[in-house]
Amino acid sequence: NAGVTQTPKFQVLKTGQSMTLQCAQDMNHEYMSWYRQDPGMGLRLIHYSVGAGITDQGEVPNGYNVSRSTTEDFPLRLLSAAPSQTSVYFCASSEGRLNTEAFFGQGTRLTVV
Amino acid sequence: EDKVVQSPLSLVVHEGDTVTLNCSYEVTNFRSLLWYKQEKKAPTFLFMLTSSGIEKKSGRLSSILDKKELFSILNITATQTGDSAVYLCAVRGSNYKLTFGKGTLLTVNP
Numbered sequence: 397n398a399g400v401t402q403t404p405k406f407q408v409l410k411t412g413q414s415m416t417l418q419c420a421q422d423m424n425h426e427y428m429s430w431y432r433q434d435p436g437m438g439l440r441l442i443h444y445s446v447g448a449g450i451t452d453q454g455e456v457p458n459g460y461n462v463s464r465s466t467t468e469d470f471p472l473r474l475l476s477a478a479p480s481q482t483s484v485y486f487c488a489s490s491e492g493r494l495n496t497e498a499f500f501g502q503g504t505r506l507t508v509v
Numbered sequence: 510e511d512k513v514v515q516s517p518l519s520l521v522v523h524e525g526d527t528v529t530l531n532c533s534y535e536v537t538n539f540r541s542l543l544w545y546k547q548e549k550k551a552p553t554f555l556f557m558l559t560s561s562g563i564e565k566k567s568g569r570l571s572s573i574l575d576k577k578e579l580f581s582i583l584n585i586t587a588t589q590t591g592d593s594a595v596y597l598c599a600v601r602g603s604n605y606k607l608t609f610g611k612g613t614l615l616t617v618n619p
Contacts, residue, residue: 427605436518438597438611439552446605454606486551488607495541495559498599498607500551 398422402487402501409477409508417472417504419487425499426492428470432456432483433503439486445470447492477508511536515598515610523618526588530613532598533580542574542581543607545597552597555583588617 403418421428429444431454441454445464459481461473470489474481484505488498512535522528534542541559545552556565558574558581565572569588574581585592595612602608 429607431609436611438513438515439599439609441606441608444606455608490605495557495601497543497554497557499554502551 400487400489400499400501402485402504404504405502406505407507409474409506411477411479411508413477415474415477417474417485417487417506419470419472419501420468421470421487421489421499422468423489423491423499424467425489426467427498428464428487428489429454429498430460430462430470430472431486431488432481433486434483442472442485474506479508482506482508511600511602511606511608513598513600513608513610515596515613517613518611519614519616521616521618522588524588524590526617527584527586528588528615530583530585530596530598530615531580532582532610534598534600534608535579536600536602536608538603539576540601540603543599543601544572544581544583545599547595547597547612548593555596585615588615590617590619593617 400421430442431439443462445451487501490498516531544555556572561576597612599607599609
């Protein structure tokens with residue numbers, strides 16, 4: 397069972413570079429989201445999607461773009477990386493119902509130098 | 510804006526102790542409260558609570574929700590070193606978004 401798959405697991409970027417963090421789920425979940433986790437800050441929501449073609453901003457969306465062309469995939473794009481984006485990024489998915497758990501990918505550790 | 514506050518932020522206990530972790534929240538149109546355990550990797554699901562006063566239990570872990578006072582507690586009895594982790598509380602409102610607290614770092618010493 398693949399569940400939620402994130403790639404890459406680790407990445408180092410130079411300031412100003414762009415990149416895409418990949419997230420795919422094979423559970424036919426409607427709802428997908430991206431979080432970043434910084435020391436002492438818990439998980440903060442970046443962007444989320446309630447279905448293919450629908451995305452919305454979370455708590456900390458600046459510097460990130462998302463798209464949801466299929467149910468399975470929800471990539472996160474960093475347009476011009478900054479050191480403040482150094483973090484661990486988690487993708488999560490859940491069924492299209494309100495009372496359901498979220499399943500998390502294994503995370504991507506991103507360092508911007 | 511939805512808000513989740515966990516306390517304490519960190520806790521150190523000895524094996525065999527019982528611990529209580531707290532989670533208070535403010536959320537528009539509350540739907541559910543979830544507890545996760547995180548051990549250096551992805552958070553793993555523990556409990557989902559939707560109704561007041563109904564205890565959820567799994568082995569040595571249990572949790573209960575008070576929707577009137579807007580809080581939940583997570584109890585761990587007879588703690589073991591394997592319980593050392595960050596415990597995250599999250600609430601879901603009517604728009605599917607999960608809002609997380611900052612977590613409680615639990616360290617269980619042998």
